[in-house]
Amino acid sequence: MAKRIFEVYRGHEQSGQLESYTVDVDEGMVILDAIHRIQTEQAPDLAVRWNCKAGKCGSCSAEVNGQPKLTCMTRISDYENEGTITITPMKAFPVIKDLVTDVSQNYANNKAIPRFKPRPKDAEDGWRMKQHEVEKAQEMRKCIECFLCQDVCHVLRSHSKHEEFVGPAFLVRTAGYSMNPIDNEDRTEFLKERGGLGYCNITKCCTEVCPEHITITDNAIIPLKERVVDRYYDPLKSLVRLIRRK
Amino acid sequence: MEIREHHDHDVLVIGAGGAGLRAAVAAAETGVSVGLVCKSLLGKAHTVMAEGGIASALGNLRAEDNWRVHFRDTMRGGKGMNDWRMAQIHAQEAPDRVRELEAWGALFDRTEDGRMNQRPFGGHTYARLAHVGDRTGLEMIRTLQDHTVHEDVDIFMECTAIRLFVVDGRVAGVLAYWRPTGEFILFRAKSIVLASGGIGKAWRVTSNSWEYTGDGMAMAYSVGAELLGMEFVQFHPTGMVWPPSVRGTLVTEGVRGEGGVLTNSEGDRFMFRYIPELYRADTADTEAEADRWAAGDRINNRRPPELLTRDVVAKAIESEVEAGRGSSHGGAFLNIAEKRDPDYIRAKLPSMYHQFKELAGVDITKEAMEVGPTMHYVMGGIKVDPETAESTVPGLYAAGEVAAGLHGGNRLGGNSLSDLVVFGRRAGEAAATVAKRQQGWREIPTEELTSAITKALAPFRNKDRQNPFAIQEELQQVMQHKVGIARTQEGLEEALQEIRALQSSLETCSANGEGAYNPGWNTWLDLHSLLVVSEAVTLSALDRRESRGGHTRIDFPDSDPEYGNHTTIVSKTGKQMTTTREPVPTPPDDLEKLIEEGV
Numbered sequence: 001m002a003k004r005i006f007e008v009y010r011g012h013e014q015s016g017q018l019e020s021y022t023v024d025v026d027e028g029m030v031i032l033d034a035i036h037r038i039q040t041e042q043a044p045d046l047a048v049r050w051n052c053k054a055g056k057c058g059s060c061s062a063e064v065n066g067q068p069k070l071t072c073m074t075r076i077s078d079y080e081n082e083g084t085i086t087i088t089p090m091k092a093f094p095v096i097k098d099l100v101t102d103v104s105q106n107y108a109n110n111k112a113i114p115r116f117k118p119r120p121k122d123a124e125d126g127w128r129m130k131q132h133e134v135e136k137a138q139e140m141r142k143c144i145e146c147f148l149c150q151d152v153c154h155v156l157r158s159h160s161k162h163e164e165f166v167g168p169a170f171l172v173r174t175a176g177y178s179m180n181p182i183d184n185e186d187r188t189e190f191l192k193e194r195g196g197l198g199y200c201n202i203t204k205c206c207t208e209v210c211p212e213h214i215t216i217t218d219n220a221i222i223p224l225k226e227r228v229v230d231r232y233y234d235p236l237k238s239l240v241r242l243i244r245r246k
Numbered sequence: 247m248e249i250r251e252h253h254d255h256d257v258l259v260i261g262a263g264g265a266g267l268r269a270a271v272a273a274a275e276t277g278v279s280v281g282l283v284c285k286s287l288l289g290k291a292h293t294v295m296a297e298g299g300i301a302s303a304l305g306n307l308r309a310e311d312n313w314r315v316h317f318r319d320t321m322r323g324g325k326g327m328n329d330w331r332m333a334q335i336h337a338q339e340a341p342d343r344v345r346e347l348e349a350w351g352a353l354f355d356r357t358e359d360g361r362m363n364q365r366p367f368g369g370h371t372y373a374r375l376a377h378v379g380d381r382t383g384l385e386m387i388r389t390l391q392d393h394t395v396h397e398d399v400d401i402f403m404e405c406t407a408i409r410l411f412v413v414d415g416r417v418a419g420v421l422a423y424w425r426p427t428g429e430f431i432l433f434r435a436k437s438i439v440l441a442s443g444g445i446g447k448a449w450r451v452t453s454n455s456w457e458y459t460g461d462g463m464a465m466a467y468s469v470g471a472e473l474l475g476m477e478f479v480q481f482h483p484t485g486m487v488w489p490p491s492v493r494g495t496l497v498t499e500g501v502r503g504e505g506g507v508l509t510n511s512e513g514d515r516f517m518f519r520y521i522p523e524l525y526r527a528d529t530a531d532t533e534a535e536a537d538r539w540a541a542g543d544r545i546n547n548r549r550p551p552e553l554l555t556r557d558v559v560a561k562a563i564e565s566e567v568e569a570g571r572g573s574s575h576g577g578a579f580l581n582i583a584e585k586r587d588p589d590y591i592r593a594k595l596p597s598m599y600h601q602f603k604e605l606a607g608v609d610i611t612k613e614a615m616e617v618g619p620t621m622h623y624v625m626g627g628i629k630v631d632p633e634t635a636e637s638t639v640p641g642l643y644a645a646g647e648v649a650a651g652l653h654g655g656n657r658l659g660g661n662s663l664s665d666l667v668v669f670g671r672r673a674g675e676a677a678a679t680v681a682k683r684q685q686g687w688r689e690i691p692t693e694e695l696t697s698a699i700t701k702a703l704a705p706f707r708n709k710d711r712q713n714p715f716a717i718q719e720e721l722q723q724v725m726q727h728k729v730g731i732a733r734t735q736e737g738l739e740e741a742l743q744e745i746r747a748l749q750s751s752l753e754t755c756s757a758n759g760e761g762a763y764n765p766g767w768n769t770w771l772d773l774h775s776l777l778v779v780s781e782a783v784t785l786s787a788l789d790r791r792e793s794r795g796g797h798t799r800i801d802f803p804d805s806d807p808e809y810g811n812h813t814t815i816v817s818k819t820g821k822q823m824t825t826t827r828e829p830v831p832t833p834p835d836d837l838e839k840l841i842e843e844g845v
Binding site: 026027028029030033039040044045046047048049050051052053054055056057058059073075096097098100102103104107110111115116118121125126127128129130131133134137138141142143144145177180183 | 286287288289290291292294295304345348349350351353355356359360361362363378379381383384385388392393395396403426455456457488489490491492495496597600601604605606713714715716719757758759760762763764765766767769
């Protein structure tokens with residue numbers, strides 16, 4: 001058993017500081033285990049959000065040495081050669097307390113996406129779809145709503161455009177609906193206006209932090225951008241629309 | 247502290263996993279006002295962790311499958327303890343509920359001809375589980391969550407219900423607190439649906455999260471509801487055993503459904519030695535037959551013994567470890583690498599692949615996993631009416647894991663997700679129908695409210711006393727070692743005393759800091775529920791002097807027909823918890839014949 005020093009953010013949005021805790025570390029422990037050990041042995045009021053502890057629910061997101069991470073899937077041994085391990089709340093969201101942030105904006109963004117709307121059934125018992133047809137959407141639906149991509153996205157993190165830009169997680173969600181072979185809804189206007197898709201300049205930071213390894217930029221955002229471009233900026237289609245309108 | 251916030255709804259749903267979300271949608275569709283209270287953020291409830299699939303007799307792979315076969319499998323798996331009518335409703339309605347999920351946007355894996363694919367699972371005669379790789383629960387909760395947010399439902403996230411109120415013999419409301427602020431909130435409702443899940447956090451080794459503290463059962467019990475079959479606790483055979491920090495984390499039954507085999511430290515495929523008489527005719531008796539089945543010939547071969555019901559497989563692993571044939575960390579070996587190629591494994595079991603790679607440093611496409619039993623599910627819970635899901639307290643409904651009856655003494659894998667949507671919907675509809683008939687809301691007596699709040703804030707008045715986490719850990723040790731997978735009279739009696747002692751020491755706990763997002767205080771509140779359900783499990787286990795399904799007594803290792811005719815009921819008499827026995831409902835002749843003779 002080795003001793004490690006953790007510096008953990010304690011406080012609220014307005015004021016707070018890093019506090020130092022020495023923790024006994026066993027083989028295989030993850031960052032969330034260390035937080036729990038601090039909680040049970042030293043600071044029962046240390047706030048952290050968590051549920052499944054198996055990388056499936058996306059609750060325990062925080063920043064470890066400044067990097068957005070799921071704390072339940074990040075092993076302490078990954079930081080063997082670093083001294084103190086610093087754990088801070090996600091920077092892109094207001095802090096409620098300690099490591100817990102206010103992520104309610106994300107739920108508002110999700111609600112704004114036009115809902116799934118299926119085409120009429122193919123048969124009495126439902127629809128027929130081939131496995132290869134559903135796989136693109138299935139990749140998007142792996143999202144566990146950890147919001148790490150929202151946290152790392154500079155549009156949100158550095159420029160706080162939470163009102164103007166729904167962020168990578170909800171572009172993934174939109175892509176998940178739109179790539180569903182039986183979906184019949186048109187979300188192009190949503191993407192351009194409320195979604196703020198234009199704010200994304202495809203730096204791929206979101207793809208790098210996704211614990212589900214969703215290729216957010218290439219497989220979700222770029223195809224959605226192409227749809228918006230086709231609709232609003234394709235000169236030929238614009239001309240057709242102009243003529244039709246008249 | 248005063249109550250700053252009051253809300254009135256026709257129907258209030260407590261819990262936002264599969265059952266709660268489905269209930270909320272069902273109620274909202276009838277036009278009543280609906281509130282949905284969830285302990286965590288929306289979409290994080292335990293349903294998200296379900297892996298293998300949702301069971302329903304769609305018959306997409308085998309046309310011979312139908313509700314009768316599913317009903318029979320469920321009854322046999324439950325070892326005679328099921329409520330037959332719930333099992334019938336469940337088997338009949340599950341296919342429509344699964345198709346409905348697809349209509350709401352769920353994208354299940356497909357068959358060659360473009361239908362929903364179905365996977366074999368323990369105790370199911372045919373491949374029956376619609377699935378999405380090994381993340382079926384995520385697909386289901388996200389589909390239901392996104393459907394619900396577009397319905398007229400008020401959602402209260404990170405809000406914990408702590409006390410139900412009954413006025414003039416009907417449920418009238420619930421007291422809750424906001425986790426982020428610690429402030430109290432009073433909900434009045436004409437009917438309340440409990441969909442708050444199970445009790446796993448009472449055990450040391452469990453696949454359940456911190457939320458699973460039996461709040462719904464304990465609150466219902468305290469207002470007079472009966473709890474049924476609490477001795478039946480499911481230990482899932484395959485939890486991770488190494489490293490220590492992930493001990494108990496679930497390894498899906500889908501690994502065995504996809505062909506994974508269990509071996510001991512001597513390389514023996516031991517499940518062939520543990521086939522019970524009940525399943526002998528349906529189970530392969532040689533490795534060659536099992537392998538032919540796994541390779542795809544399911545017509546001419548019988549299922550491998552790894553796909554026996556969970557109670558059987560869990561006990562077999564436990565016996566092998568006891569006999570000194572366990573792995574170095576006290577489990578068995580589960581190997582899929584020998585049976586399937588790496589691409590197939592990564593496609594069908596992606597989250598298992600990542601889970602072992604990232605948490606244990608094991609590549610499951612090359613090496614065996616080390617697995618052992620982990621507390622996973624409670625078959626027991628609130629006793630409900632099979633048609634409406636109403637408890638014995640008027641106006642109080644229960645659906646999903648918090649309710650009892652469907653699964654009897656042992657639940658089949660995949661029957662939980664279908665349970666959630668079948669009975670979630672029924673509970674929501676029935677609760678709304680009754681609420682519509684009621685004018686106005688019942689007034690909750692101020693003195694009851696004040697006393698509940700004063701009690702809830704007690705640990706802040708105690709300074710420098712016991713840490714709630716220490717009590718939680720003690721309880722988990724007691725339940726793990728004395729009310730675990732194998733029980734004895736002596737151990738259970740000791741456990742009962744220790745649980746009651748912990749109930750008293752709870753009053754000497756203190757909480758530091760303030761009410762806002764304070765895990766120490768939150769744990770203290772949860773412990774009240776956890777101790778009630780722990781006592782209920784222990785008392786029920788003491789009363790059943792036999793072994794059956796998820797209840798194993800070392801001192802009474804066999805099933806006793808005398809005990810096969812009654813269930814155990816826990817209820818509150820004065821301030822005491824008492825048990826009584828009640829006959830298991832007898833199915834009509836045609837269904838009885840179906841169970842015994844097959845379809």
